[in-house]
Amino acid sequence: MYRVPDHSTFSQNRKRRFQEAGIFREIFNEIVLKCIELGIVSGETGVADGSFLPSNVSWESRYEAVETVQRSTVKYMEELEAELSSMPGYKEPENVKKEKESLKSRTDPECGYIHQARKKGLGYLMEMTVDTRHGIITGMDCYPANQRESDIILDHLKGQSCKYQEIGLDGEYDIGAVHRGQELLGVQGYTAIREYQNNAMKKGFCYEDETDRFVCRQGEYLAFQKLIYKKSTQNYYRLYSRSKNNVKTARIFQPVPQISVQSESMRVLIIPLFIEIAKK
Known part of the structure; x- marks a missing residue:
């Protein structure tokens, strides 16, 4: 009689034999x-x-890991x-390293730790796309749970064999990077609108x-000038301002796709779809 292999034998065989x-x-x-085709x-x-996909590990297997990573x-x-990189004012980010603390599992070192209202524990972030005609899953990627969904959605969509015409997302993906990225991929995106405190649309703009500029109710406009790079946060901003010949100079700092929005900065959505929805 042959002995039935332990479950860890299958797990390690799958991991070692088919890794990469x-x-x-x-x-x-x-x-x-x-x-x-069908x-x-x-x-x-x-x-x-x-x-969120919890890992099948004991909470006691956790430990505090300290890594030296590049801040960018x-x-x-x-x-x-x-x-x-082709925009005026672009500068290469400085090479700044920092120590980052995170929870890891000795049993499953590839998983990550997340602590949110409805997601908490060691596990993975499973990003999935479903075709709405018959509910068929067409794409699935797995990441450590401490990854942000908005950071990985574009590569997730780009790597699929099914190229969609339209994609629906929830409000967590409502950032400039995702909007612009979908345009570059040729995808029409739809998402829930998040309200921002300093939204320029609320201020009458x-x-x-077509012209990449903001127009106020009086017909004056703020045109894109260049990128602004802040060393303190290593973030880029698009600078919109009026002509230097005009005495009353006004400015809007708008986050570009590569950064996280800061509360003290004015947030503006530049993708036509979302501006059109905001007007309704």
């Missing part, structure tokens, strides 16, 4: 392509979101990085996509 091989993704993508997946409209702006997608 990509075989599971290739099989998954081939199935999705077959669904597209008309089960349309590729017209999809919805994407992330879910968030990297979303290569196309966004290339666009940013409207945005003109």
Whole structure:
């Protein structure tokens, strides 16, 4: 009689034999392509979101890990990085290193720790896209739970074999990077609108996509001038200002895709879709 292998044997075999091989993704993508061929997946409209997947580890396996990491702006997608570097005023971020503390598990060192209202513990962030025609899953990626969904959504969409025309997202993805990234991917994005305290639309401005400028109710406008780089936060901002010939100079600092929004900065959405929705 043969002894049944322990579950850890299967787990370690799967991890060691197929690590970095990509075989599971290739099989998954081939199935999705077959669904597209048969008309089960349309590729017209999809919805994407992330879910917390707890690790099957004991809470006692946790430990405090200290890592030395490079402090830099968030990297979303290569196309966004290339666009940013071509803008006037762009500067290479400074190479600043810092120590970062995080909770890890000795049993599952690849998982991450998250502490939110409805998500708490050691585990993974599972990002998933579903085709709305028949509810077929067309894309799935797994990350440590301490990753932000808005940071990884663009690479998640870009890496799928199914290229959608429209994607629906929740309010957590309502940031400039995701909006602009979807434009570069040729995807029409829809998301819930988050209200920002310093939204320029509330102050009487409207945005003109064709000219890349903000226009007030009196017809005066603020045009894009250059990028502003703040060393203290290592963040980039788009500077909109009036002509130097005009005595009454006004400025708007608008976060560009590569940064996190700060409370003291004025937040403006520049993607036409979201401005149009905000007017309704």
